[in-house]
Amino acid sequence: MEASHFKKAGIVTLILVVVSIGCWEFYLRSKNYPVSYNDDETLWSIKRKVIYQPINEATVFIGPSRIKFDLDIPTWESITGENALQLSFVGTSPRPLLADLAKDEKFAGKVIIDITEGIFFEPNEKMSNHSADKALEFYKDWTPAERASSSLNNILETNLIFLDKDKFSLNALLRDIDLPKRKGVFMMPLFPHGFEMCHSNRQNFMTDDFVRDTALHNRQIAAWRYFGDFEKKKGIRGDSLTAVFKKVKADIDKITERGGKVMFVRTPSTGEYWSTEQYVYPREKYWDALLAYTNTLGIHFKDYPETANFTCPEYSHLTPLDAIIYTRALINILEQKGWVFPHKTLTAYNQTKPAYHGF
Amino acid sequence: MVFNSYTFIVFFAIILVLHNLPLPWKVKKINLLLASYIFYAAWNPPFILLLWLATIVDYYVGRRLYTEPNKNKRKLLLVVSLIGNLGMLVFFKYGTFLLENFTAMVNAMGIDYHPAKPNIILPAGISFYTFTTLCYTIDMYKRKSEPIKSLLDFSLFVTFFPHLVAGPIVRPPQLVPQFESPRTANQKQMMQGLLLISLGLFMKVVLADSMLAEPANTIFNAKEALHTLDAWMGVLAFSGQIFFDFAGYSTCAIGVAACLGFVLPENFLYPYGAVGFSDFWRRWHITLSAWLRDYLYIPLGGNRNGNTRTYINLMITMLLGGLWHGANWTFVVWGALHGFYLMAEKFLTDLNAKRRLQPVPAHDPNIRTHGVKAPRFLKVAPSNNFVYALFTFFLVNVTWVFFRATDFSTAWRILHSMFFMVPTGATLLSYLTIIKITVIITGMLGFHWFMRNRRVLGVAERMPWWLLALVWSAMLILLILSQESSSSFIYFQF
Numbered sequence: 001m002e003a004s005h006f007k008k009a010g011i012v013t014l015i016l017v018v019v020s021i022g023c024w025e026f027y028l029r030s031k032n033y034p035v036s037y038n039d040d041e042t043l044w045s046i047k048r049k050v051i052y053q054p055i056n057e058a059t060v061f062i063g064p065s066r067i068k069f070d071l072d073i074p075t076w077e078s079i080t081g082e083n084a085l086q087l088s089f090v091g092t093s094p095r096p097l098l099a100d101l102a103k104d105e106k107f108a109g110k111v112i113i114d115i116t117e118g119i120f121f122e123p124n125e126k127m128s129n130h131s132a133d134k135a136l137e138f139y140k141d142w143t144p145a146e147r148a149s150s151s152l153n154n155i156l157e158t159n160l161i162f163l164d165k166d167k168f169s170l171n172a173l174l175r176d177i178d179l180p181k182r183k184g185v186f187m188m189p190l191f192p193h194g195f196e197m198c199h200s201n202r203q204n205f206m207t208d209d210f211v212r213d214t215a216l217h218n219r220q221i222a223a224w225r226y227f228g229d230f231e232k233k234k235g236i237r238g239d240s241l242t243a244v245f246k247k248v249k250a251d252i253d254k255i256t257e258r259g260g261k262v263m264f265v266r267t268p269s270t271g272e273y274w275s276t277e278q279y280v281y282p283r284e285k286y287w288d289a290l291l292a293y294t295n296t297l298g299i300h301f302k303d304y305p306e307t308a309n310f311t312c313p314e315y316s317h318l319t320p321l322d323a324i325i326y327t328r329a330l331i332n333i334l335e336q337k338g339w340v341f342p343h344k345t346l347t348a349y350n351q352t353k354p355a356y357h358g359f
Numbered sequence: 360m361v362f363n364s365y366t367f368i369v370f371f372a373i374i375l376v377l378h379n380l381p382l383p384w385k386v387k388k389i390n391l392l393l394a395s396y397i398f399y400a401a402w403n404p405p406f407i408l409l410l411w412l413a414t415i416v417d418y419y420v421g422r423r424l425y426t427e428p429n430k431n432k433r434k435l436l437l438v439v440s441l442i443g444n445l446g447m448l449v450f451f452k453y454g455t456f457l458l459e460n461f462t463a464m465v466n467a468m469g470i471d472y473h474p475a476k477p478n479i480i481l482p483a484g485i486s487f488y489t490f491t492t493l494c495y496t497i498d499m500y501k502r503k504s505e506p507i508k509s510l511l512d513f514s515l516f517v518t519f520f521p522h523l524v525a526g527p528i529v530r531p532p533q534l535v536p537q538f539e540s541p542r543t544a545n546q547k548q549m550m551q552g553l554l555l556i557s558l559g560l561f562m563k564v565v566l567a568d569s570m571l572a573e574p575a576n577t578i579f580n581a582k583e584a585l586h587t588l589d590a591w592m593g594v595l596a597f598s599g600q601i602f603f604d605f606a607g608y609s610t611c612a613i614g615v616a617a618c619l620g621f622v623l624p625e626n627f628l629y630p631y632g633a634v635g636f637s638d639f640w641r642r643w644h645i646t647l648s649a650w651l652r653d654y655l656y657i658p659l660g661g662n663r664n665g666n667t668r669t670y671i672n673l674m675i676t677m678l679l680g681g682l683w684h685g686a687n688w689t690f691v692v693w694g695a696l697h698g699f700y701l702m703a704e705k706f707l708t709d710l711n712a713k714r715r716l717q718p719v720p721a722h723d724p725n726i727r728t729h730g731v732k733a734p735r736f737l738k739v740a741p742s743n744n745f746v747y748a749l750f751t752f753f754l755v756n757v758t759w760v761f762f763r764a765t766d767f768s769t770a771w772r773i774l775h776s777m778f779f780m781v782p783t784g785a786t787l788l789s790y791l792t793i794i795k796i797t798v799i800i801t802g803m804l805g806f807h808w809f810m811r812n813r814r815v816l817g818v819a820e821r822m823p824w825w826l827l828a829l830v831w832s833a834m835l836i837l838l839i840l841s842q843e844s845s846s847s848f849i850y851f852q853f
Contacts, residue, residue, distance in 0.1 A: 005820065005824050005827075006546075006547055006550035006551060006554065006819075006820075006824075006827075007546060007550055008824045008828070009550075009554075009824045009825075009827040009828040009831060010550050010553065010554075010828075010831070012824075012825065012828035012832070013828045013831040013832045013835065016828065016829075016832035016836075017832050017835045017836055017839070020832070020836050021836065021839055024840075038842075143401060143402045143403065144400070144401050144402075144404070145360040145361070145364060145366045145367075145401035145402065146364070146366075148365075148366040148369075148401075149364045149365045149366045152365035152366065152369065153365055156365075162840075163842060165842045168840075168842075169569075169840060169841060169842040169843075170565070170569055170837060170840045170841040170842070171569055171570075171841070173840070174791060174795070175791070177791065179789070179790045179791050179794075180790060181789075181790075182786060182788070182789055182790050182793075183786065184586075184785065184786035185786050185787060185788065185789050187789060
């Protein structure tokens with residue numbers, strides 16, 4: 001009698017849970033949401049642990065969100081025949097990641113550092129380094145149990161849309177409730193749902209719905225404005241700037257002394273973003289000075305006709321289709337700068353015409 | 360491995376299948392032991408060596424302690440066991456703390472000494488399994504119970520994975536007899552075990568991690584003076600977080616053991632429904648309180664040597680209990696505050712007992728004893744006084760400030776923000792967060808008061824089955840939706 005009480009409750013619970021979660025999943029599928037992975041320290045660690053490949057087998061990418069949107073990893077990998085290891089974090093400076101690679105004696109590969117001046121030269125390092133520091137700390141103590149959980153989690157995330165923590169977790173759903181803003185409290189603006197999706201290879205992408213909808217672009221532009229990204233203030237200068245150059249140079253030297261290669265890239269931005277960046281971080285004082293101080297090559301999008309005229313829907317990131325075009329151009333320019341891709345085949349290059357079937 | 364991880368789900372499913380196969384009992388115990396080592400090694404494999412060392416030393420020392428007739432040799436064996444167990448604990452848990460304090464002391468004396476900071480990693484659960492093995496050897500020394508006959512049973516007693524890393528702290532008589540005959544869960548036990556696992560995960564993942572951890576972290580990591588509302592909300596959020604986190608772990612552990620047919624002791628009995636601090640410590644981390652009472656407070660003399668000595672013993676016990684939680688002076692202050700509360704409560708209880716012998720005149724609004732007026736609100740209240748429970752909760756919250764703050768300047772800043780209006784205090788929490796904390800903490804207090812003389816399985820059994828199904832499914836759906844897997848339990852660091 002007592003056993004059957006719990007048994008009946010248990011069976012009904014199982015049915016209710018499966019039906020409820022199933023309905024939620026089908027509802028999200030009916031809304032055409034794509035699968036998007038949680039871009040957290042676990043997914044980052046999966047990439048971090050495979051960086052020790054021969055120099056002609058892989059390239060590591062570090063930077064903030066632009067390189068995550070603008071580098072199309074399938075295009076890169078099919079043309080170069082090399083792995084693209086995306087270690088960037090959105091809104092995060094690559095400097096702590098560069099320091100980590102420099103400190104790691106076993107690493108002697110290729111690194112591409114994406115420069116978004118507002119983040120790379122951010123004086124408040126605690127804020128701009130937060131995600132990277134968190135991931136590095138996590139990776140240091142990544143336990144065997146957590147590694148096993150990551151693999152299982154990956155299987156589930158590949159198949160279930162509702163497992164997108166940023167958009168459909170309990171807290172994310174509660175955040176959508178429209179409550180008045182409390183005076184003095186900093187509230188993260190809500191990004192439109194289709195803006196920041198993530199593949200399992202850590203490439204970010206916009207959905208087709210987002211790309212098509214200018215109202216959503218404007219919402220995202222309003223979010224950048226809320227962050228103060230269009231404020232024409234003065235950037236970091238003097239000794240603080242020199243200290244950044246010095247640290248970056250020291251880290252780059254460590255990598256190159258071990259036989260590794262480093263290249264800076266300045267990915268495209270447009271509109272109000274680009275004009276603010278030009279004002280706050282004039283090229284000769286930041287980009288050119290950084291390259292000169294560190295004695296490192298760089299690829300600025302404005303210097304090449306094939307990358308100079310993209311249009312970013314929300315001023316800061318490329319659409320998935322433009323990411324393919326940009327990646328093809330980037331590989332060509334890298335070769336012009338002396339980088340060699342021994343596994344590259346012309347057939348692969350020709351086969352990866354910019355064809356995009358939507359997400 | 361943590362209970363709130365996909366790895367554990369797979370691990371536990373395999374263990375359940377193996378445990379229910381028609382295998383000899385000894386083989387099943389070996390399976391459980393190997394599983395427990397895998398469970399532990401999944402954090403940091405080398406630390407399994409410490410566990411083996413503690414097991415082997417205490418097994419053989421324990422047997423010798425029981426059989427050795429020579430008193431001096433027995434004392435020597437006890438010292439060996441204490442040095443072995445406490446030595447490991449002191450090195451791994453308090454090594455850095457002791458060195459820092461030693462350095463500060465010699466620097467204060469004008470000696471310029473700056474040693475390299477040691478990089479000591481704390482093995483998971485060392486405080487818990489050290490107490491488990493310690494109580495065995497002390498029991499053997501006192502010949503309170505028979506030595507465990509087989510190394511397999513002793514190893515399983517120490518290592519049994521549900522209790523290994525964060526308790527409940529078990530005593531040999533609670534668990535060892537259960538290893539002597541074959542055990543598997545019947546249908547009712549299995550379902551109750553699954554219900555407890557669901558409840559524990561709901562407490563940990565949904566309430567502690569998803570709802571309360573972030574505001575608590577925001578407030579305790581703030582570097583500026585806070586708005587009074589924010590300071591209180593942060594502290595309340597932490598008081599909920601620490602309860603749901605730790606009680607959630609214990610509930611999972613008891614549920615996991617139940618699914619395998621074993622019974623572990625209860626560790627939490629709705630502590631925020633406690634009326635007074637003796638009551639609180641009978642409800643919060645019960646197995647640790649009982650351990651400290653039986654192996655520290657009573658050996659110190661307990662309440663047998665007069666009031667002054669009782670107060671001193673209470674304070675020593677709570678100071679060491681505080682230090683057990685972490686190698687930081689803030690934990691010592693946390694323990695000291697609880698010691699002070701217990702002393703004050705005992706003083707008032709004694710005062711009240713004397714007052715009963717000398718009745719207070721009916722017209723006197725205050726209690727008068729020995730010429731001292733005690734405010735009415737401090738009168739020891741009847742056990743059904745909800746207001747007194749709220750007052751206990753209020754005082755407990757003050758202690759949590761020291762428990763959670765990483766240093767004294769943070770603790771003082773938060774206390775100042777809580778009790779002295781700071782007009783320019785920073786506002787950090789949104790209305791949504793404040794609503795979440797208010798709803799959860801109010802619900803928690805109401806639930807603890809309602810449940811203070813009840814047990815969850817008893818209530819579940821008396822519920823209509825369909826209502827139980829609705830509550831159970833709501834917990835699981837929220838658990839799945841919260842998507843907060845794999846974060847460690849707070850008490851692992853202790």
